[in-house]
Amino acid sequence: MEKKVYSIDGKELRSITLDDNVFGLPVNEDVIYYAITNELANKRVGTACTKTRSEVHGSNAKPYKQKGTGHARRGDKKSPITRGGGTIFGPKPRDFSYSIPKTAKRLAMKSILSLQAQADRLTVVEDFTIESGKTKDLVKILNAFAKDERTVIILKDDDKNIKRAGRNVKNLSFLSYNRLRAHDLYYGRKVILLEGAAKNLSEFFKSEEESK
Numbered sequence: 256m257e258k259k260v261y262s263i264d265g266k267e268l269r270s271i272t273l274d275d276n277v278f279g280l281p282v283n284e285d286v287i288y289y290a291i292t293n294e295l296a297n298k299r300v301g302t303a304c305t306k307t308r309s310e311v312h313g314s315n316a317k318p319y320k321q322k323g324t325g326h327a328r329r330g331d332k333k334s335p336i337t338r339g340g341g342t343i344f345g346p347k348p349r350d351f352s353y354s355i356p357k358t359a360k361r362l363a364m365k366s367i368l369s370l371q372a373q374a375d376r377l378t379v380v381e382d383f384t385i386e387s388g389k390t391k392d393l394v395k396i397l398n399a400f401a402k403d404e405r406t407v408i409i410l411k412d413d414d415k416n417i418k419r420a421g422r423n424v425k426n427l428s429f430l431s432y433n434r435l436r437a438h439d440l441y442y443g444r445k446v447i448l449l450e451g452a453a454k455n456l457s458e459f460f461k462s463e464e465e466s467k
Contacts (some may be wrong), residue, residue: 256372258379260450265399271379271450274457277365278372287370289355290363290437297352305345308333313340360437361463367440368456377446379453382411385420393420397427400447407443409435411451432456 256273273279311333321328329336335343371377378400385392397406405426410417413431421427428439432455440446 258372258377260379260381261400262381263383263396263399268381271453273372273379273453274460277456277460278368278377280365280369282370282373283362283366286359286363287366287437287441290360291441293353293355293360294436294438299351301349301351303346304348305342307343307345308335308341311339311341357463361460363437364435364440365460367437371440371443371446376444377448379448379450382449382451383417384414385417388416388419390420390423393417394424397424397447401445404444405442406445406447407439408447409449409452409456411449411455433459 256275256279257270258273260268260271262268313331313333315331315333317330318332319326332340334340368377380400383396400406403426407428407430408417408421409430409432411432418429421429428436428443430436430439432452
């Protein structure tokens with residue numbers, strides 16, 4: 256797949272050939288769904304907790320005698336049908352996380368990258384950094400490619416300066432080429448791929464497949 260490489264000013268510089276095994280695959284919607292669902296499940300804290308009737312504080316005595324009142328027979332005030340009583344089948348702390356096969360996760364990432372490239376939402380930009388670490392310097396570059404859109408920048412390494420510059424930018428997230436997130440990548444309306452990251456992605460997925 257041929258893509259144009261742009262400067263940080265938005266000007267065309269040259270063309271680059273993207274790996275078809277990463278950016279030119281048929282989109283597998285099923286595996287994308289599984290990967291995104293897995294990430295969201297792993298983020299869940301799972302600390303919701305309710306008290307059963309055995310855990311509610313209160314007396315065990317019957318509120319009135321069994322017979323002769325005309326009311327239905329009933330137990331103590333901790334009964335679930337009583338105001339302030341216990342909860343039936345309420346949530347308890349639990350771990351929602353689970354894992355999916357590595358091959359499925361790799362296929363999901365490549366499917367999303369292919370989807371974004373085919374939908375013309377992926378832009379290859381020359382390698383850059385923000386030496387000053389200032390937000391205004393990064394925003395100036397972003398304005399040439401995306402305005403008020405959910406944007407993802409795929410980095411060739413863990414660049415702390417550019418991440419610091421983008422902390423206060425709304426709807427902007429950073430992904431390293433070897434630590435992609437399906438949710439952020441899929442819902443990004445504009446994906447800015449650094450030229451160095453494009454080469455690293457091809458080598459990364461190739462090495463992952465060879466290590467199987």
